[in-house]
Amino acid sequence: MNNSNYLPKDEFAELIFERIKAFGLRCMPLCDNLFTKTVSARNIAKQLIRSSSSSVANYRAVRRARSKNEFYAKISIVIEELDESLFWLEYAVDAKFYEDQRVRSLINEGYEILKILAKARKTVSVNSK
Known part of the structure; x- marks a missing residue:
């Protein structure tokens, strides 16, 4: 996704938010x-819905960081x-x-x-030093 080089910061953040939200909805x-x-399938379902929806909600909070x-x-x-959501998806496939x-x-x-998020975190970390 090289479009990030051409999008203003707010538009890029919105695009990522929409992608994370779509991931959670899927x-x-x-x-x-x-x-x-x-019972084991229900456990995976509970873990996956919690982690995937949490990633969406927490990204919304990222956008309001002060x-x-x-x-x-x-x-x-x-x-x-x-990452936890990905684990549960892969675990469901393994099971x-x-x-x-x-x-x-x-x-x-x-x-x-x-x-993308790991790169953004690394960029902030590198720029903070």
């Missing part, structure tokens, strides 16, 4: 489907929650609750967002 039906299955330190702390939470091809595009999108 997790919802997967969670709903898992919730009707076994300092570089606050931005760094909040974006670190988003990265952690998004054979989903076929890999059914969730592969969602997992790929999650990793793309994760890379």
Whole structure:
């Protein structure tokens, strides 16, 4: 996604927010489907819905950070929650609750967002020194 080089900061932040929100929304039906299955499937569903929705809500907070330190702390939470969401998606595939091809595009999108956020965090960290 090289468009970030050409977008104003606010537009880029909005684009990332929309991508994270879409990621969270795409997790919802997967969670709903898992919730009707076994106890272990329900556990994965609960963990996935919590972490994916948390990454969306926390990214919203990132956009309202009042300092570089606050931005760094909040974006670190988003990265952690998004990474956890990816773990639960991959774990659901490993447990054979989903076929890999059914969730592969969602997992790929999650990793793309994760890379962008990690780079933003690193940039703030490097610029703060």
